[in-house]
Amino acid sequence: MGAIAWIINTIVIIGVLCVMAVYQWRLALLTIAVLLPLLPLMRMLQRKQLRAYDTMRTRVGHTLSTISESVMGAGVVRAYGIIGRTRRNLDAAIQDQYRAETRAARYFALMFPLGDLFGAAALATVLAWGRTSDRAGGWMPARSSPACSS
Numbered sequence: 167m168g169a170i171a172w173i174i175n176t177i178v179i180i181g182v183l184c185v186m187a188v189y190q191w192r193l194a195l196l197t198i199a200v201l202l203p204l205l206p207l208m209r210m211l212q213r214k215q216l217r218a219y220d221t222m223r224t225r226v227g228h229t230l231s232t233i234s235e236s237v238m239g240a241g242v243v244r245a246y247g248i249i250g251r252t253r254r255n256l257d258a259a260i261q262d263q264y265r266a267e268t269r270a271a272r273y274f275a276l277m278f279p280l281g282d283l284f285g286a287a288a289l290a291t292v293l294a295w296g297r298t299s300d301r302a303g304g305w306m307p308a309r310s311s312p313a314c315s316s
Contacts (some may be wrong), residue, residue: 194293207280210224215273222270225263232259 186194236243236252244254 197288200291204284211273218270218273222266225266229259229263232256
């Protein structure tokens with residue numbers, strides 16, 4: 167599903183930019199200029215997120231192996247009286263997994279607001295440009311736009 171989404175989203179973005187360029191090429195360039203800094207920011211977040219998820223997967227594996235050791239070795243744990251040490255090891259593994267999951271979720275939680283922030287900046291910039299262009303006589307009035315013509 168991921169590859170299909172990448173292909174479809176890329177086609178949609180290129181199509182929207184082409185339509186924008188046909189109607190208002192300055193507007194398309196302005197939108198690209200506002201959204202372009204988002205690419206390196208998202209790439210940086212993606213790299214950090216991948217590292218964090220790798221650490222998280224390692225911690226999950228460690229937690230599962232610690233649980234398995236305590237369950238499979240329950241007789242040995244009781245026989246040698248190392249219940250406290252086994253419990254501390256399991257608690258430490260769970261805490262490490264929790265911290266790794268929290269760190270990984272933080273990067274994912276930053277991606278959507280960052281996209282929204284840049285989208286809002288692009289919208290505000292386009293609206294401001296349209297307002298100033300309207301005063302200068304360069305903006306196409308709504309009544310003569312192809313979408314509103316009868």
